[in-house]
Amino acid sequence: MESDGEPSPSSQKRVGRFLLKFFGSAFLLAFSYRLLLFSGATGFFVFSSSPASEIQAAKGGNLRRVSDYPSMEKIDAPFTRLPEMALHGRKGDSLKEQCDLFSGEWIPNSSGPPYTNSSCSFIYSDQDCLTNGRPEAGYLYWKWKPYGCDLSPFDAKKFLKAMRNKSWALIGDSIFRNQMDSLLCLLSQVEEAVMIYHDETFECVTWYFSSHNLTLALIWAPFLLKAEIKDLGHSQYDIQLHIDALDNTWTSQYNKYDYIVVSGGQWFLKTAIFWENSTIIGCHYCPGKNLRELGMDYSYQKALELAFRFITTSDHKPLVLFRSWTLSHFEYGEWYNGGICNRTEPYKEGEFSGDPVDQVMRDLEIVEFEKAAAIGLEDGTRLKLLDIYHLSLLRPDGHPGPYRKFHPDISKRPQNDCLHWCLPGPIDTWNDILMEIVLKEGDQRSSS
Numbered sequence: 001m002e003s004d005g006e007p008s009p010s011s012q013k014r015v016g017r018f019l020l021k022f023f024g025s026a027f028l029l030a031f032s033y034r035l036l037l038f039s040g041a042t043g044f045f046v047f048s049s050s051p052a053s054e055i056q057a058a059k060g061g062n063l064r065r066v067s068d069y070p071s072m073e074k075i076d077a078p079f080t081r082l083p084e085m086a087l088h089g090r091k092g093d094s095l096k097e098q099c100d101l102f103s104g105e106w107i108p109n110s111s112g113p114p115y116t117n118s119s120c121s122f123i124y125s126d127q128d129c130l131t132n133g134r135p136e137a138g139y140l141y142w143k144w145k146p147y148g149c150d151l152s153p154f155d156a157k158k159f160l161k162a163m164r165n166k167s168w169a170l171i172g173d174s175i176f177r178n179q180m181d182s183l184l185c186l187l188s189q190v191e192e193a194v195m196i197y198h199d200e201t202f203e204c205v206t207w208y209f210s211s212h213n214l215t216l217a218l219i220w221a222p223f224l225l226k227a228e229i230k231d232l233g234h235s236q237y238d239i240q241l242h243i244d245a246l247d248n249t250w251t252s253q254y255n256k257y258d259y260i261v262v263s264g265g266q267w268f269l270k271t272a273i274f275w276e277n278s279t280i281i282g283c284h285y286c287p288g289k290n291l292r293e294l295g296m297d298y299s300y301q302k303a304l305e306l307a308f309r310f311i312t313t314s315d316h317k318p319l320v321l322f323r324s325w326t327l328s329h330f331e332y333g334e335w336y337n338g339g340i341c342n343r344t345e346p347y348k349e350g351e352f353s354g355d356p357v358d359q360v361m362r363d364l365e366i367v368e369f370e371k372a373a374a375i376g377l378e379d380g381t382r383l384k385l386l387d388i389y390h391l392s393l394l395r396p397d398g399h400p401g402p403y404r405k406f407h408p409d410i411s412k413r414p415q416n417d418c419l420h421w422c423l424p425g426p427i428d429t430w431n432d433i434l435m436e437i438v439l440k441e442g443d444q445r446s447s448s
């Protein structure tokens with residue numbers, strides 16, 4: 001399957017060790033976070049094709065998840081929710097005046113999506129679900145409703161006007177390509193961007209809106225750290241991850257941009273050998289190599305710590321949004337053994353709590369984000385949280401599933417993509433929230 005974070009089969013004998021680590025880590029993370037807080041229907045679509053030059057989403061790679069283990073299926077791990085506060089707000093703002101965009105529910109929306117697969121040419125074929133034959137379009141008729149307030153739909157004219165003479169970079173893995181395509185589609189209803197740069201593999205791509213002198217760049221850095229990856233992670237060659245060095249692909253360009261969206265992702269679940277000071281110190285899931293198992297949470301914490309340190313110590317002060325962990329919705333298995341995602345409507349609150357691995361990684365990044373945000377208040381770093389975890393957790397119906405390929409033969413049980421998102425689809429809401437945060441930040445700066 002063409003996706004980041006594809007799991008591979010693994011043995012059961014290390015379940016106990018992971019569970020001990022998981023619950024111990026969960027307790028420590030919760031305690032640390034508390035300290036931090038108190039210290040400071042039928043479609044109207046027609047078929048269209050996607051550009052042949054679109055980037056391929058990351059494939060393959062050896063990794064393991066708690067859901068790989070049959071004994072874990074009945075564990076009902078609690079869902080860790082953020083306190084009811086607006087994490088994108090400024091220090092000193094009254095909470096009563098804040099709208100918590102990240103806590104809410106999906107409600108029916110008869111108006112449907114803001115673009116279609118006929119009105120946008122930027123949809124990558126693997127996410128063009130209706131063109132590929134998805135038989136129902138009900139997943140398009142929902143909208144995110146924050147509790148106690150409303151989220152405005154994306155306004156392309158307003159966004160382009162506010163972003164005149166600005167530049168953006170989205171830094172991460174293929175989920176960011178998914179989000180970038182959504183953003184390009186939303187903006188194309190007013191002005192269609194032109195691709196002005198791509199590297200040899202189309203992993204790094206730049207688009208330009210000439211009428212507004214706006215640049216959008218996609219920078220491929222799946223670990224944020226320096227990493228040696230062969231064949232986009234498809235080969236049997238283990239990823240070599242340097243946990244003490246950031247990926248120069250993004251750090252060398254950091255000063256070029258006015259707005260930066262950055263995130264880690266499911267590449268941290270892949271098998272990797274860890275290097276520090278030019279020495280191998282351990283790994284994540286490398287049986288038979290006689291190396292110390294440090295775990296995926298170890299490398300993710302190191303990556304976030306190093307990335308946030310770079311951001312907060314840089315003399316360049318763009319508006320930086322950290323996009324939270326995005327999870328998959330495989331059921332009845334994983335990508336390699338028949339896992340599917342064939343639900344046709346959102347989960348209700350409390351119906352699904354997520355994979356324990358996803359919760360560990362998400363809790364870890366919230367702690368690291370809050371540390372960096374506290375530092376940023378002192379040194380002028382503008383750091384905001386784009387917390388799409390919970391609203392995405394509730395949308396198992398929004399993935400391509402088998403419709404990542406054109407009219408698949410379902411009787412042959414094709415591989416499903418339950419990680420990336422159909423376009424149009426729930427991922428468009430990420431950009432609704434992104435616009436709300438960015439424009440509010442601009443209003444606050446102009447009035448201060």
